[in-house]
Amino acid sequence: MDSNSDTICSEKTGYILSKNSYRLALSLVDYSSEGVDNILKATDVVESEIIDLLKENIEDCPICRTSEKAVRGWLKGALSDLLHNESARAKLNTCGLCRIHSDTFIQVVKSDSDIGALSAAIMLCDILRCQIQDIKELESAKKRKRRILSKAGDSCYLCKVSSDTEQRFVKAFAIFFNELDVRKAYENSNSIICVEHTRQMSTIETDSRRWFLSTQQNMLGALLDDMEILIKKHDYRNTEPIGRERASWVTAVRVIGERE
Numbered sequence: 001m002d003s004n005s006d007t008i009c010s011e012k013t014g015y016i017l018s019k020n021s022y023r024l025a026l027s028l029v030d031y032s033s034e035g036v037d038n039i040l041k042a043t044d045v046v047e048s049e050i051i052d053l054l055k056e057n058i059e060d061c062p063i064c065r066t067s068e069k070a071v072r073g074w075l076k077g078a079l080s081d082l083l084h085n086e087s088a089r090a091k092l093n094t095c096g097l098c099r100i101h102s103d104t105f106i107q108v109v110k111s112d113s114d115i116g117a118l119s120a121a122i123m124l125c126d127i128l129r130c131q132i133q134d135i136k137e138l139e140s141a142k143k144r145k146r147r148i149l150s151k152a153g154d155s156c157y158l159c160k161v162s163s164d165t166e167q168r169f170v171k172a173f174a175i176f177f178n179e180l181d182v183r184k185a186y187e188n189s190n191s192i193i194c195v196e197h198t199r200q201m202s203t204i205e206t207d208s209r210r211w212f213l214s215t216q217q218n219m220l221g222a223l224l225d226d227m228e229i230l231i232k233k234h235d236y237r238n239t240e241p242i243g244r245e246r247a248s249w250v251t252a253v254r255v256i257g258e259r260e
């Protein structure tokens, strides 16, 4: 890194950091230049994007939310322009769909009037045709062994879209929390970064790391207090009406993680 230049670039992390403001040159989906990926390619994660996510003020994790949005966007793009999206079809076809993203697939098709059963069926025919072939190959013990070996490390392509977006935003949030405006926007927002993304962000050394971990404990602690109030208000002797704590358990489901 050259401390005298206006721009600090790290190839390893993909960051381009200017002296006055941080800017992450991060593509939203992947670096492919083909097909549907062009739609989302080279979308930079900038400070205003992080602030906009926080301003949405939804009681969930903004990193989880943006990853789900990226998956829906990618899938919508792939299904809207099937004829020109050979590469997107091939990507989905290679590894099929996991349970989570098969539900996303149904939701995207049903919620968008531009995408009909025809697009869904064309896409799914490709995938199912390959998977029938996989079953046919199970007849041969030799091929079954090869198949199991080659399966290691494979996953649904939408999981990759999700985790790529997730990693970009984990880094972006960690870096932008060094800015006072972003810290204030987070403190004033109803959003809470989930436990899993808290863990991931804690592995990135930044000036704001200590502030972040303390803020997370306060925010998650306040959520715990709300749920305890909710429990107490269910006591038959209680006369106070249930207020904003009503939805605290829903927020808790959204931010809770797996224990390591």
Ligand SMILES: [Zn+2]
Pocket (backbone or CB within 6 Å): 061, 062, 063, 064, 065, 193, 194, 195, 196, 197
């Ligand atoms: Zn999250």
Ligand SMILES: [Zn+2]
Pocket (backbone or CB within 6 Å): 097, 098, 099, 100, 101, 156, 157, 158, 159, 160
């Ligand atoms: Zn998946």
